Amino acid sequence: MRRALLAITGLAAGTTAMVVLKGSPGTSPVAHDLPAAPPPVVPAPAGPTPTGGEVSAAPSPSRTGASPRPDRTATRPPASRPSATTRAPSAPRTTTKPPPAPTTRTVTGPVVENEYGNVQVQITLRGTRIVDVVALELPEETAQSDQRSEQVDGRYSGTSGLVVQRQSADVDTVSGATATSTSYRQSLQAAIDRAN
Structure with missing residues (x-):
């Protein structure tokens, strides 16, 4: 029970750290560039499982190719693209042909x-x-x-x-x-x- 409580506390601390580091829209860009705290390791409970095997530790997020910084794209609003039906009409094309030579x-x-x-x-x-x-x-x-x-x-x-x-x-x-x-x-x- 104590280990479960420590795991929940660690998870809450990690989530809080990520929210603080990501910051709100009014925070300075310096806070965005700080590295994120590594995710807490959740200890596995000791003892056998009903199937006879041991419970493994909670899987940690994959780090292959991942940046230590939090993902910023999740907080950006998606780029708005006008649909084909609501797109504003484009300006008429003007050609810059020279005036015809006088006859x-x-x-x-x-x-x-x-x-x-x-x-x-x-x-x-x-x-x-x-x-x-x-x-x-x-x-x-x-x-x-x-x-x-x-x-x-x-x-x-x-x-x-x-x-x-x-x-x-x-x-x-x-x-x-x-x-x-x-x-x-x-x-x-x-x-x-x-x-x-």
Whole structure:
């Protein structure tokens, strides 16, 4: 009877030590790192058992691979995983594709006649921006009209001409080539209007 009382007392002391060492949620982490007291050994009662054998000591917990510290996972709440039916919808996927490159297109203005000949202009646009201007027709009847046409073409046409710089048909008249300049602007404005 005395041995049984000692065994119960030892078991109670061991359980109390484990509870104290595990600590409550407000205890410092230092208490968690202390080694647990070894489990008490319960002495076997002496004497024969009804089957004729001796009673062996109470089996001690297995120590193979066990840590001397108490098991902390038992006090942690299980990780909550959302079920498939209660999972919040994920944010829509956004792709970071670059914006599409603006399309390049050409628009041709009408042929505009004047006393020196015909003028026709073609513009190239990338998106809504004029990037190039070409004179398809200019007066070349005489040396003088050819010279004036070259002046107008050199000033207005090309990727760096006044039309591309100003992005409109509102360009100054070339001195000495008023008729050709006016016809050029008329064909150009018609091409811009068709592009819009």
